Every structure is written in C-alpha cells, then in structure tokens.
Amino acid sequence: MSNKKELAVAALQNDTVIDHIPSSMLFKAVKLLGISQLHTHVTIGNNLSSSKLGTKGIIKVADVYFPEATLNRIALIAPTAKVNIIRDFEVVEKHPVVLPDTIVGLVKCGNPKCITNNEPMKTRFEVIDRSDVTIRCHYCGHSVESKDAVIE
Secondary structure: OOOOOOOOOOOOOOEEEEEEEEHHHHHHHHHHHOHHHOOOOEEEEEEEEEOOOEEEEEEEEEOOOOOHHHHHHHHHOOOOOEEEEEEOOEEEEEEEOOOOOEEEOOEEOOOOOOHHHOOOOOOEEEEEEOOOOEEEEOOOOOEEEHHHOEEO
16 A cells, blocks of 8 residues: 555646645635636645645646736735746746736725726725735725635
C-alpha cells in the first residue's frame, strides 16, 4: 500500500495556475474568472495544506492565458494569490496578483439607495485600505471589506 501524502494532478503543456487562494475564497475566484464558461480542462483543488494560509485553493486551467486585468480582479478577494504561467511544461512566469486602485463593474454596492442599484450603470469602487482590502463606492461612499463584497 502506498503512503503518498500529496495529490497528484497531471501536468498540462500550456496552462495558467492560480495558487495560494484562501480556501474560503476559492469559489468566488472561480466565478470572477468565468471558469464555468470555459471548454477546456480545469482542475480545482480546495482545502489543500498550506504553510502560509493553513489551507488553500488552487485553480489550474489548460490552454488559457487570462489577461492580467482579469487575473488582478482576484486580488480583491485573494490578495495572497500567485499566478504561474506554464508553456511546454515549464513555468515561464510567476507573479502575485495586484489589486488595482479602482474596481469597475465587479462589486455590487450594498447601499440600496446607491444610484448603481437604481440606474443602469456600472459600479465603481476605490481601494481605501490595501491591508484589510476595504473598498468604497465612488457614488455613495458606502464601504465594504472584500470578504463581504457581493460579486456581480
């Protein structure tokens, strides 16, 4: 009987791997990336051991390279995430996600009186605290921590 302690996932030739996603945020990250709309191999792992996070999630997508702006959207909910780009079975790029200063059309404002909830317009939030990832609505001033943000 084997005594292996790690999950084995087949290597893919060309893919994007997003690692170090807090387990509680994994499925929000899947939604942000639009993974359910893809027609390629996708591997999702959750509650995997992590020395830094305790447990983590990982997303591996074959033959897809997301635009940097799309990947950086994950920073809203998973500022610890790291992106690995793999080509010909080799990691050619490895970098953290970066939280943009302004987030447009991604988060629903929690203020029912906000104009974005009553008119057909995109939301716009400014990052006011990068360490706790807190954002503020540009239109009404309502603030929310990223863990409580409702993703549109």
